[in-house]
């Protein structure tokens with residue numbers, strides 16, 4: 001940090017202290033990228049003791065249920081299939097093994113940075129079927145939708161998407177409806193909001209009297225978000241505020257949303273830890289059915305129990321800390337992950353492990 | 359998965375209305391250059407604008423002033439004066 005940034009951080013910290021004035025407050029950082037940034041910058045240690053931060057359901061890999069991971073593994077092992085995916089999912093345990101082990105058993109799996117790369121693989125391998133694993137929130141959905149549109153226009157016959165997208169506002173609604181959840185404010189996800197707009201959190205703020213602040217990923221952004229939340233709590237307010245105007249507008253990215261709507265429609269989805277939530281996922285519309293890997297291969301998700309003893313389901317809801325899991329850093333490490341929260345670069349257990357906090 | 363830093367647009371190919379060839383921008387940040395798609399960005403950038411990139415696609419365009427405005431807001435929150443605002 002430059003001296004200038006240090007000065008700003010100090011200023012924000014003293015404002016946070018003033019606003020909380022000793023009153024305990026608990027805020028949830030919904031997004032996994034926030035979790036990582038909070039740890040990397042050591043913000044937890046700088047905050048006044050009465051302010052507690054817990055991580056939420058904003059790690060896309062972590063909220064994908066085991067049954068769906070199994071489905072992806074099953075697909076990857078089919079003859080003539082190339083699976084293209086973001087790298088995070090590879091080592092997430094399925095009920096018997098993970099995608100990385102499926103690769104050792106002969107599955108052809110390619111890690112890509114963008115869904116557009118997956119399309120290119122399809123173009124270069126006309127005799128294979130390329131399945132892209134569509135995992136992510138509202139930020140990823142429009143790029144996947146744009147890729148589906150492109151494949152449709154180019155009449156590509158060997159490209160498909162396995163849709164497993166999740167939507168944030170319905171999940172927050174479900175989470176906060178749980179009477180055991182007791183939160184004073186939400187640090188709302190930055191780039192999800194770039195797409196859906198800060199206004200998307202208004203129903204949650206109103207229904208649960210919950211202060212909500214959309215914020216960016218720099219340490220100062222996060223401190224500013226916490227400061228605005230603490231001030232709202234001390235004033236007894238519950239509004240949606242936007243501390244990330246350089247990337248997020250009130251209405252969000254209409255063009256991206258239109259592309260999502262063209263290709264997908266809302267559908268019920270299952271979340272690890274949260275169960276099935278109405279209209280919290282996206283299904284590919286009939287018009288593009290030939291690009292839907294679920295329909296094409298007719299795979300069905302089986303209900304599979306969570307890994308034995310793993311508390312990811314509780315951690316995703318902010319109801320447990322990794323340290324309360326008996327396997328944390330003994331049986332479960334990034335090299336031998338038991339649950340998804342230890343695998344993903346946005347997972348809470350991975351963050352606690354990497355930055356040595358308990 | 360979110361790249362937090364905005365990337366600077368140095369060149370643009372194609373245009374938004376051509377549905378067959380999606381527009382692409384060359385972008386640069388911290389010495390790394392890459393090519394990113396512009397099909398889903400909220401506003402078509404111009405050379406010199408910044409974009410926020412996710413999974414190879416620009417999702418938001420910001421003019422250079424936008425970034426500075428946000429800095430000013432941070433400063434105000436921290437109760438700092440304006441003297442040493444970075445450019």
Ligand code: SF4
Nearest residue numbers: 310311325332339349
């Ligand atoms: S430490 Fe491992 S087993 Fe325990 S909750 Fe985290 S991921 Fe699951």
